[in-house]
Amino acid sequence: MFEGLNLSDEEFQLYQKLIYDSVGINFTDNKKQLLVSRLRKRLEMTGLSSYAAYRRYVTDPNNAEEFVQMINAISTNKTDFFREPQHFDFLKHYVYPDLSKKKQVRIWSAASSSGEELYTLGITVMENFPNLVNQDIKILGTDISTKVLGEAEQGVYSEESVGPIPGLMLRKYFLKGQGRWEGHYLVKDELKKLIHFRRLNLMQPFPLSAAFDFIFCRNVMIYFDKPTREDLVARLAAQLLPGGYLFIGNAESLSGLKTTLKYVQPAIYRKVY
Ligand SMILES: C[S@@+](CC[C@H](N)C(=O)[O-])C[C@H]1O[C@@H](n2cnc3c(N)ncnc32)[C@H](O)[C@@H]1O
Known part of the structure; x- marks a missing residue:
């Protein structure tokens, strides 16, 4: 003891x-x-x-x-595939129709945990971008935790965790494990190659040159106090392209924070200039 x-x-x-x-x-x-x-x-x-x-x-x-x-x-790393599904509906109906016509698309999941959010984004991109092969699309996944980043990069998930993925998409984008991988699913390369992983601390200046079409920063601000959230949201906004969106968790809100982002609907904000 x-x-x-x-x-x-x-x-x-x-x-x-x-x-x-x-x-x-x-x-x-x-x-x-x-x-x-x-x-x-x-x-x-x-x-x-x-x-x-x-x-x-x-x-x-x-x-x-x-x-x-x-x-x-x-760190608390709870996450799920298709978590808070209204965000993916919003993307499909209001964001992807325009992005699927752009030459270059940049997406950032800023607290991506073990990868479920990243691969959900990747699946929805692949499902909604008919001209994908002619586009330059990158999804960046960052987190402070090297443990969850390693899991995300490995892309192996239990049968239980892939539960929210519709059967057709599961078969299309995952390989079913056999032998010692029985009961597990592995992300296929065509999905994985859209995604890049990097350790990044949201408290420090972002070492990123890209401007993003949209950013997911969901279910991490709940652990931060108000001054920290306000500063983070300002830096995320600066990293968005004009017209870009910020998605936060359903339990989070920017109300009461000074921000240039405009409210669109619960947990969705837009840079309008
Ligand atoms: C609860 S998970 C949310 C995962 C995913 N965004 C979702 O909504 O399902 C929060 C993640 O934020 C990460 N995190 C906490 N503090 C951070 C920081 N300062 N910089 C980057 N990531 C951080 C944690 O490691 C954890 O993986």
Whole structure:
């Protein structure tokens, strides 16, 4: 057993600040137990015997890799294929008809987690762009967590997780696993090649030259406080092409934030200039 496995309120505050300053996630006081349970695994892995010792360890620049592991451990990665399906309906009816005529299309999923959102976007693009082969289309998937990015890049999903994908599309875009992959589905190359993966921290200036036709930044702002959201939305807006859209999660809203983006419908905003 480890000694000192209690996280004191004082130590918790130091973790709150460390996490907030580095990745923007706001571990409010009521989330102390959640943080304790997520950090415990890292204490066990590193063999460190107290939260204070672990914090000193991860903040040592020589242990940058453990800092990445800590972020992997504390982030919430819940996602699904075709999550919040009204966004994909909106794309199909109001966005894709124009984009399918453009030479170049750039799409960004800014907190893409384990890839379900990215591959859903890819499937809907392939289904709605009849001239795809003559277009230059890229979908960028970014996340802070190297763990989920690795899973996204691998593109292997359980039978349960592919449940929301309509049967016809599942057969068209996935290979059914056999042998040791029984019960799993692998994303086919033709879908995968639309997608690019990159680690990116939304709290830092975006190292991106592209301007995007639309950005998905869904179900991540709920972990950020208001000033962080306001700054992030301004930088996302700057990364959109004129007429481009920002999609956020259904549980999120930009109301009360200063932004140049115009409300279109719940969780959908547009850069109109
Ligand atoms: C709940 S998931 C949402 C996934 C997907 N967008 C969806 O709506 O289904 C939130 C994701 O945000 C990522 N995240 C949290 N803080 C981040 C940051 N500062 N920069 C980039 N990604 C971050 C987490 O690693 C996690 O994968």
